[in-house]
Amino acid sequence: MSQIAKTKLTQTQLDAHWMAYTGNRQFKQDPRLIASAEGHYYTDIDGRRIFDGLSGLWTCGLGHSVPSINEAVAKQIKTLDYSPAFQFGHEKSFLLAEKITEFMPAPLNRIFFTGSGSESVDTALKIARAYWRKKGKGTKTKFIGRAKGYHGAGVSGFSVGGIPANRTLYGQGLESYHLPHTQVPGTEFSKGMPEKGKERAEELLNLINMHDASNIAAVIVEPMSGSGGVIVPPVGYLQRLRQICDEHDILLIFDEVITGFGRMGAKTGAEAFGVTPDIITLAKQVTNGAIPMGAVAFKQEIYDTFMETGGADYMLEVPHGYTYSAHPIACAAGLASLEAITQQNLIDRVKEMSPIWEACVHQLKAASPLVTDIRNYGFASGMSIAHIDGEPAKRPFQIAMRMWEKGYYVRYGADTIQLAPPFTTEKSEMDSLINALGDTLKEQH
Structure with a gap:
């Protein structure tokens, strides 16, 4: 069954929404739709749990659906x-x-x-x-x-x-x-x-x-x-x-x-x-x-x-x-x-956990020669990805789509992949995200 069929949306309904900062033509061929969110995870319309590797859009450091x-x-x-x-x-x-x-x-x-x-x-x-x-x-x-x-x-x-x-x-x-x-x-x-x-x-x-x-x-x-x-x-x-x-x-x-x-x-x-x-x-x-x-x-x-x-x-x-x-x-x-x-003393937690996050993301240097730079501070990291000739944004897009298939949401922009986990992220979740990204980089290479 196609993703469009699964959404129960018609093509006319999909076309009616001119989406922000989105490749509308590509998206509407294969929509990536989120149904719900709780804690550090989204759930898509297939019921798959997706780890939120960007805290929404740098927005949800507390995680999702916070009771208070x-x-x-x-x-x-x-x-x-x-x-x-x-x-x-x-x-x-x-x-x-x-x-x-x-x-x-x-x-x-x-x-x-x-x-x-x-x-x-x-x-x-x-x-x-x-x-x-x-x-x-x-x-x-x-x-x-x-x-x-x-x-x-x-x-x-x-x-x-x-x-x-x-x-x-x-x-x-x-x-x-x-x-x-x-x-x-x-x-x-x-x-x-x-x-x-x-x-x-x-x-x-x-x-x-x-x-x-x-x-x-x-x-x-x-x-x-x-x-x-x-x-x-x-x-x-x-x-x-x-x-x-x-x-x-x-x-x-x-x-x-x-x-x-x-x-x-x-x-x-x-x-x-x-x-x-x-x-x-x-x-x-x-x-x-x-x-x-x-x-x-x-x-x-x-x-x-x-x-x-x-x-x-x-x-x-x-x-x-x-x-x-x-x-x-x-x-x-x-x-x-x-x-x-x-x-919850979350600012102190981010400060204390930042060295652990830093160590995790810098492991990706050895994952693939496609990674030409890694930068980090606090709970934020960006990495530059080697260009495909004439299409510097293509490979980050491919990496992000493959990560979505694996159950991880990361941001792609220009020639970079960007990460910003929720403030309450555990080390096991960091490891899972970085391991999946490392595997994806190897696949791309």
């Missing part, structure tokens, strides 16, 4: 399903904002809610521009991103992002420029932070010299680039970016949609790598993926600037927001998610 989150959502939807996001509020948004500040570096204590990571990036960039106008420096409008960076799917996100496949189709975006990525020769198969590559931060000085700091609003980078293939910052690199931004009066934004709330074995990537930015974008793990939600954490000085220049107290200090900002059900899920992370 389910209960919080069920209770909230019976009590207050929606509350207007503008001019009125509800208690849980303020409780969640305070809870999020407990995870942020101390100066970042003002939280703006969004509906996704893409909206968080858009908010951060808009506020950065508006902040400089409020400070009397309205020429500071340009942004600097980084090659291989991912900052969401919006126009602002692809503008500052540095993944070519996400940019080339769409033409002109916001005026932005890009630092080089930090993967330099001699850092292949580094464990944790590479020792080489800090010098790539100096390119920021060249961009400032070219465009002048008086025209640059902010630099935005992921502390660790996730979708670009788990690119870990070199020792001293982020510190140098911070120093240059301070010297030239430029805001530093960390996109922590992936690295926030535990994945790095720390509360944030900022904490893990010892650098405090001016703004942090958040999403994914904030609700454990149960309900869409994003947030942006700002330094109080940025918030105060808008409050002090806002005019009459009934006027909008910032004309910005979303219908689903601080959605009550999302806030309930967020409170339950962050409480579970705290109560």
Whole structure:
């Protein structure tokens, strides 16, 4: 029986959904449909258990169908399903904002809610521009991103992002420029932070010299680039970016949609790598993926600037927001998610188990010559796969499909395979995943 027949969906129904970041033509010939999820496993429509090797989409560090989150959502939807996001509020948004500040570096204590990571990036960039106008420096409008960076799917996100496949189709975006990525020769198969590559931060000085700091609003980078293939910052690199931004009066934004709330074995990537930015974008793990939600954490000085220049107290200090900002059900899920992370000491667990995960993934170096690099930090790892001539994305796709057949979900993107197990993953599950991936690599070779 074909997969289409098993789904009980018609071809017309399949065709009606234009799927996100998916090869629609291939998928609809052989759909990979998930029926349920619990703990560390999905169940597909054939009843097969699939180990979740990416924590959903970097979202579900607590695993799936977490009872406390389910209960919080069920209770909230019976009590207050929606509350207007503008001019009125509800208690849980303020409780969640305070809870999020407990995870942020101390100066970042003002939280703006969004509906996704893409909206968080858009908010951060808009506020950065508006902040400089409020400070009397309205020429500071340009942004600097980084090659291989991912900052969401919006126009602002692809503008500052540095993944070519996400940019080339769409033409002109916001005026932005890009630092080089930090993967330099001699850092292949580094464990944790590479020792080489800090010098790539100096390119920021060249961009400032070219465009002048008086025209640059902010630099935005992921502390660790996730979708670009788990690119870990070199020792001293982020510190140098911070120093240059301070010297030239430029805001530093960390996109922590992936690295926030535990994945790095720390509360944030900022904490893990010892650098405090001016703004942090958040999403994914904030609700454990149960309900869409994003947030942006700002330094109080940025918030105060808008409050002090806002005019009459009934006027909008910032004309910005979303219908689903601080959605009550999302806030309930967020409170339950962050409480579970705290109560179960999961950040400490990730930190303690990270050396075990590191040892597991680096075994793949010997599995196949197709593996040209392995990178890791916390509970995240990426590996580069040797290209098929003219088709760098084909082999990772083939590997991921074979892993799905074997009962493992991993992410493929460009020429990489990416892994991010749930925070509560046991060593036996790590071994099973890596052994299956090693066998698959040998089969491909």
